[in-house]
Amino acid sequence: xxxxxxxxxxxxxxxxxxxxEPGVSLLQxxxxxxxxIEGVCEGNMACSTCHMIVAExxxxxxxxxxxxxxxxLDLASGLTATSRLGCQVDVTPDLDxxxxxxxxxKRNMLGF
Numbered sequence: 001x002x003x004x005x006x007x008x009x010x011x012x013x014x015x016x017x018x019x020x021e022p023g024v025s026l027l028q029x030x031x032x033x034x035x036x037i038e039g040v041c042e043g044n045m046a047c048s049t050c051h052m053i054v055a056e057x058x059x060x061x062x063x064x065x066x067x068x069x070x071x072x073l074d075l076a077s078g079l080t081a082t083s084r085l086g087c088q089v090d091v092t093p094d095l096d097x098x099x100x101x102x103x104x105x106k107r108n109m110l111g112f
Contacts (some may be wrong), residue, residue: 003054003096004096008035011104022093026052027086043087047067050086051076062089078103
């Protein structure tokens, strides 16, 4: 199986390039690499702490967000037109080269 490259851009501009197998969620990938993404609800779409901003040129390659995801995103700090929850997007081969921006501010609505 071919590896897929995903680049996370930290709030300070530092880029972290990761090669991974398809099938892992963006949240899992970020956490496995030790990036500062909480994912408090452990991928159950009950919070917005895995909020990521997708580079515009890749946004249309992702599956459309569900209504539930859109509602959770409304709780995220720094929401943009290309925001997604990392727990809801799995890495696929057509996302090779994906660039994601990690927001500087986080809001944990669960109180953890």
